[in-house]
Each structure stands twice: as C-alpha cells, then as structure tokens.
Amino acid sequence: MVGVTAAIEFIDKDGDLVRFEHTSEGKMQYFMKGELRLLDVTVSPLSDGCLEIRSRAAHESKPRRVRPHPEQCSMDAAAISAALNCPGSARAGTPEPPSRLSCLADLTLNVLRIPNPQRLEDGRPGEARLQQFVCEWLQARSIDFESDPAWGVHAFIDTSAGHVGRPGVLLAAHMDSDVLDEEALASLALDPGVGAIRHRGDVGLDCKTGVALALFALERLRAAQPPVGAVHVLFTVGEESGQKGALRVPLAERFAGRVRHAIVIDRMTCGANAPRGHD
Numbered sequence: 001m002v003g004v005t006a007a008i009e010f011i012d013k014d015g016d017l018v019r020f021e022h023t024s025e026g027k028m029q030y031f032m033k034g035e036l037r038l039l040d041v042t043v044s045p046l047s048d049g050c051l052e053i054r055s056r057a058a059h060e061s062k063p064r065r066v067r068p069h070p071e072q073c074s075m076d077a078a079a080i081s082a083a084l085n086c087p088g089s090a091r092a093g094t095p096e097p098p099s100r101l102s103c104l105a106d107l108t109l110n111v112l113r114i115p116n117p118q119r120l121e122d123g124r125p126g127e128a129r130l131q132q133f134v135c136e137w138l139q140a141r142s143i144d145f146e147s148d149p150a151w152g153v154h155a156f157i158d159t160s161a162g163h164v165g166r167p168g169v170l171l172a173a174h175m176d177s178d179v180l181d182e183e184a185l186a187s188l189a190l191d192p193g194v195g196a197i198r199h200r201g202d203v204g205l206d207c208k209t210g211v212a213l214a215l216f217a218l219e220r221l222r223a224a225q226p227p228v229g230a231v232h233v234l235f236t237v238g239e240e241s242g243q244k245g246a247l248r249v250p251l252a253e254r255f256a257g258r259v260r261h262a263i264v265i266d267r268m269t270c271g272a273n274a275p276r277g278h279d
Contacts, residue, residue, distance in 0.1 A: 008083055009140075010073040011110060012066045015129065017136040020084055028084065032066075034139030043084050045077040071113070103219070108212040116208070118176050118240050127175040127237050134175070134211065134235055143218055151248040152237045157221050158230040167260035168230030171217060172246075173210030174239030174266070210265035211235060232259060 009019035009031075019031040020043065030038040030053055040056040046065070053064040068077055075083070114133055117126035134153050138145045145155040152175060158168070187200045214233045221231055232255065238244030 008080060009106075009110070009137075010075065010080065011069045011113065012073075013069050015069065017133055017140070018066050018068075019140050022084075030064075031140045034136030036140075038064075043081050045081040049077050051077045051080060104212070104216050107216055107219075108209060111208045111212045111215075116175055116177050118178065118238070127177075130175045130208075130211070131235070131237070134215070137215060138218075141219070141222060143222070149237070151245040153233075153235040154249070154254055155218060155233040155235075156230070157218055159221055159228055167258060168232060170232045170234060170255060170259045170262040171214045172234045172236065172262065172264045173214045174207045174236045174245065175211060176237055176240050177206060177208065178240045207239070207266050213265055230258070 005022045005024055007019060007021045009017060012018050016033050017031075020041075021029045021031070023029060027040040028043070029036060030041045038053065038055045038057075038060065042054050042056065044052050044054075046052050048067075050065045050067045053066065055061075068075065068080060073080075111130070111133070114130045115126070116130040128149070131147065131149070131153060134155075135145065135147050138153070138155050143155055143157055145153055147153045188197055189200065190196075191198045214235070217231065218233060221228065234246075234249065236243075236245030236249065239246065
C-alpha cells in the first residue's frame, strides 16, 4: 500500500488549493483543487515567483506553473521548492516530515486566510470559499464526504477494520464568522513595532479554529495505528445567523444509529454546561 510520508499545501494566486505529497515509493504527486493531476513530478522555483512543475512521464512534456498567493501563503516559491527538495533529508527529494504542531499551525493559517463572512454584499452565503477549501482538502486525501450549500459538509472516516457501521463520534464546527461591531473594534490596536493589528483580550477565532481542528483530527485518523473507529465531521453554514445549516441537515438520514457521542468544537463550548440527551 502506498503511503504519504510528507506533504505541503498552499493557496495559489487564484485562491485554489495546491498540494504536493511525497509517497512511500519515493515519488512526488501534484494535486490541484483536491484532484490528483500528476503522479510523479519535480518542482523548481522561477524568477517570476512561480513554481515550475514537470512530470517525469514521457507523454507529459509541457511543464505547468503555479504561483503562491502573496497574502494567503506563508512561503514563497523558493521556500516551497526548498521544502519539497530538502537536501538534508534521508532520501533525496523528500522533505523532513513536519511536526504535528507545525502541521496544525499551517492548516490553521490556511483556514484563517479564507474570508468567511455570514453573507457577501450581494446576499450570497459568505462561507462558500471556505466550504470549497474544505471539500478540496477532503478530496485530496480521499476522505468520503458530501456537500450541500444549504447546510454544509459531512465528512466520514472509519479506521475500525472489521467493525464498519459501529456507532462512532461526531465532531461539529461552523464555517461562517461574525463581523466585529463598533464596540469590539475598540479592542484593536496597531502595533507599530511589527506592523500588525493586535486584539486585546481573549480571541476565539470563532469558528475557524474549530474547522482547522476538525480537519486535523481527520488527518491524524488517516494515519492511526491501531485503528480507532468511526468519526463523522459536520461543517455547517449560517451558525451566526440562527444555526441555519445545523437545522437543515438531514440528521436522521445521516446519523441515526451511526453516532453515539457528539462534540461541538466552538469557542463557547463549555463541557458540563453543554446540553445532554437521555442516553
């Protein structure tokens, strides 16, 4: 079975998710918008800030180019290429596997950089771009999911070999965020030393950190040894305007008999104060 030994993903200039994976066979795969585009590639930086992607296959002679988004990617083309072709790694062309903490930090930054207001100026749902990112992220990892703009995304993973169908755990997070009102704006201040705007007090990042944590949990489950069981993740829309997505989810159809425990990942989740069922 071919495994993934290391991976790097980022947002390109068009807002699409780009991902490179090193496999246990020593190959580097190229994904765009959640779809596998090339099986075995080399990557090098260009002087114009793009990455040049060349396939090792004879029939794929024309190179492809992607440009990291200048505001939504923490690394430029040269840094990405260096990470993908780390000379200090145990095997040439394979980067050192990043730590779990750095993987979570990078994933969280990618999620945070995607605008997700309750609604756009023209009235359309504002979390559509984040929903697209979530779907592409899941698709790139071959994680089963269904998406509906009316309520959100339902992802499912089951690593309990021989026990498929046994009731599992549901994680839930919402994809929309509220805007700062005038009172909250007073807590923002410019830090001239670093050229950044800082927020005084506790910050919940409601609920993008929940989205990132849920995705990271799925990433860890894919590599779980020994198998740990079934996990559902529900990413909903419209939470800040009345939990609209959660109310529209066909709960009985999707979760009846399949979920025993549920955890809401949100800044207001408060352990023993959370509502409980009879069982």
